[in-house]
Amino acid sequence: MTKHEFEVDMNCEGCSGAVTRILNKxxxxxxxxxxxxxxxxxxxxxxxxxxxxxxxxxxxxxxxxGTK
Structure with a gap:
């Protein structure tokens, strides 16, 4: 599997929680x-x-x- 790096404009735990929920889907x-x-x-x-x-x-x- 390839490891990709993304910059996401997250400011709080709520933001990272939203990212977690979306990726889990x-x-x-x-x-x-x-x-x-x-x-x-x-x-x-x-x-x-x-x-x-x-x-x-x-x-x-x-x-x-890019990839890491």
């Missing part, structure tokens, strides 16, 4: 959230566009930083 993904640095790492075989669009559903600005 995808299934078959492993992820880590670094709230202070506003980073989300997602390990998945899914397409980057799918992951990006999924993250955007939480209503936050999302930027793809």
């Amino acid at each position: 995808l299934g078959d993904v492993k992820f880590e959230i670094d709230l202070p640095n506003k980073l989300v790492w997602i390990e998945s075989d899914k397409d980057v566009e799918v992951l990006t669009e999924t993250l955007k559903k939480c209503g936050k600005e999302v930027k793809y930083n």
